[in-house]
Amino acid sequence: MALEIATIPCLDDNYAFLAHDTATGATALIDAPEAGPIMAFLDETGWLLSDVFLTHHHGDHVQGLADILARFPARVTGAAADVPRLPALDVTVKEGDRVEIGSVEGRVIDVSGHTQGHIAFYFPDARAAFTADSLMALGCGRVFEGTMPQMHDSLQKLAALPEDTLIFSGHEYTAANGKFALTIDPDNPDLISRVRSVDAATAEGTPTVPSTLAEELATNPFLRADDPAIQAHLGMEDADPVDVFVEIRTRKNNF
16 A cells, blocks of 8 residues: 555544655645644654645634644645635645655545535545535535535545545544434444444444445445435435435434
8 A cells, every 4th residue: 555544533533634744754634623632642653743734624624723833843734625614724726736744645636515615635645535514424524515416426536546546534423424324224234233233343443444436436425326226215206416416315313
């Protein structure tokens, strides 16, 4: 693997990620929910923090940044479209722009919907996508600022990545998402099996993030709005997948 990636639990249910390029020693932090656990991991490993990549402006993804930078100065990258709401940035990016962690190259994907200006970072050689609150394990983020069609479009961009891509999402919501998914796709054997595995991992305190894109394509109802079985279950046979997605997201909002 081109990057060594550590999953750092933060706050009640957030995740931050540290991605370390073993070839150069460069290390990037993706989102900064809470300084303490992140700094403790850096101290333990001796990894040198070179970059911070911010996915969006919500406090539970940026509020630890100031304390981290006070001890570990690093270059901060975030969306040009969200400069007024993000902490001070050294680098601004938009969809298609290149980012690097040492010798490992990635690109920026605009995944607006949860917020306007939400971005994801995809590193093909590492088979890793940091999606925060866009595509999540067995779910997707609530649509706060964008539109439902915009969120559907953002998820379709991520769904088009190689199926062996690891999806590093921003929260440990998988068990709750699984319970909802079963109300939408109750006869899906892959989903039933995955929910059992997730429940067992959650009971043991084991993170269920990352997941693979293949798992999400097989079990995540928000990526399956074109599936005839889901459409039939919702009484929306042959409906536009965007309309089906809207129905699924609306049901999740009220679940």
